[in-house]
Amino acid sequence: MRKAVIIPAAIAVLVVAAFATANLYRVPTLHFPFDVERPAEVGTVEYIVEGVRCRGTSMGFVKMTAEVPGMISVTTYARNNSAIVEYDPAITNPDRIREAFEALVERDGVRYQYFRALSQRDLD
Numbered sequence: 001m002r003k004a005v006i007i008p009a010a011i012a013v014l015v016v017a018a019f020a021t022a023n024l025y026r027v028p029t030l031h032f033p034f035d036v037e038r039p040a041e042v043g044t045v046e047y048i049v050e051g052v053r054c055r056g057t058s059m060g061f062v063k064m065t066a067e068v069p070g071m072i073s074v075t076t077y078a079r080n081n082s083a084i085v086e087y088d089p090a091i092t093n094p095d096r097i098r099e100a101f102e103a104l105v106e107r108d109g110v111r112y113q114y115f116r117a118l119s120q121r122d123l124d
Helices: 002-024 055-065 094-102
Strands: 030-033 043-050 070-078 082-087 105-107 110-112 116-122
Touching: 043 055, 043 094, 055 070, 055 082, 055 094, 082 094, 094 116
Parallel strands: none
Antiparallel strands: 030 070, 043 082, 043 116, 070 082, 105 110
16 A cells, blocks of 8 residues: 555656756757868857747758758757857858848748747857
C-alpha cells in the first residue's frame, strides 16, 4: 500500500520541479549552421519573431534568410519566439536580415507575411 502512495507522489514532485525549473535553461528548437567559413569578426543579433512557433516554422525562417549573403548560423527558440543570428558584418547587417524574413511571400496569388520582428537587439 505504501508503494501505491510513494510512487505517484514522487512523480508529481518531479513534474512540478520540471515546470518550475523550465525557464532556467534554453533548449534550441533548431540550430542551422550555414556552410561558410567563419570570418574573424562575427556579428550576433537576437530577434523576437512573431511566427517562430515550432521546428517547421523555424525551418521556414532559415529558408527566408538563407539567401542573405554573409549568414553564418541561425538558432531558433520556439518557446520564446526568438531567433539568434550570426552574420558577417563586412557583408550584411541586422536590418538586411530582418528585411529578408519579413518579406512578403506570394502563394496561390495571395501575399503573406509569415514572420514579423517584434524586437531586435545586438548581442555583440
